[in-house]
Amino acid sequence: MSKQDSSFAVRRLHSLLGVIPLGVFLIQHLLVNHSATRSEEAFNAAAGFMANLPFVIFLEIFIIYIPILFHGIYGIYIAFTAKYNIGGKGYGWHSTYRNWMFLLQRISGVIAFIFIAIHVYQTRVQVFFGADLDFDMVHQIVVNPLWLVFYIIGIIATVYHFANGLWAFMITWGFTQSDRSQRIMSYVSMAVFVVVSFIGVQAILAFI
Numbered sequence: 189m190s191k192q193d194s195s196f197a198v199r200r201l202h203s204l205l206g207v208i209p210l211g212v213f214l215i216q217h218l219l220v221n222h223s224a225t226r227s228e229e230a231f232n233a234a235a236g237f238m239a240n241l242p243f244v245i246f247l248e249i250f251i252i253y254i255p256i257l258f259h260g261i262y263g264i265y266i267a268f269t270a271k272y273n274i275g276g277k278g279y280g281w282h283s284t285y286r287n288w289m290f291l292l293q294r295i296s297g298v299i300a301f302i303f304i305a306i307h308v309y310q311t312r313v314q315v316f317f318g319a320d321l322d323f324d325m326v327h328q329i330v331v332n333p334l335w336l337v338f339y340i341i342g343i344i345a346t347v348y349h350f351a352n353g354l355w356a357f358m359i360t361w362g363f364t365q366s367d368r369s370q371r372i373m374s375y376v377s378m379a380v381f382v383v384v385s386f387i388g389v390q391a392i393l394a395f396i
Contacts, residue, residue: 232323
């Protein structure tokens with residue numbers, strides 16, 4: 189396999205992991221958090237169910253943490269080595285729009301990686317040391333206005349990175365090849381961003 193073929197294969201894997209399993213986990217995680225909008229007890233029950241799944245530690249390591257580390261570290265490499273065309277010549281509004289989306293994808297990826305690392309430390313690592321992952325744990329974090337703002341920014345950046353990444357995933361894996369299909373996917377990814385961001389922000393506000 190040539191260096192170019194190897195690089196393309198790694199990028200395809202990077203794109204795939206961003207959707208499966210990480211994108212699926214993101215939506216599932218936000219939906220569990222959204223149960224807090226119903227009641228404290230509803231969130232504790234949902235979080236408890238997830239925490240007590242069989243072989244949960246192995247599921248977290250191989251389906252969440254290892255994919256996040258690979259996707260995040262390689263994504264940061266791409267962010268700092270990619271060439272950007274903001275303000276350069278393009279082919280119409282859609283080309284300019286995609287250039288901006290490409291830049292924001294990299295910025296949001298860096299923010300998301302930092303946010304996820306801190307979030308894991310404040311929750312899962314604390315559970316490892318004996319804390320309970322319940323409504324009160326999250327409440328104690330986001331009741332601080334600075335942490336609340338950080339979490340809202342982190343959620344929006346992470347959801348944007350996932351939603352816009354769907355557009356790139358569809359191209360990378362050959363599902364959208366025509367200009368028309370790529371434009372339609374742009375609208376789909378925008379709708380996913382709005383809906384999932386609303387769920388995520390509404391969920392975190394429920395912990396206050």
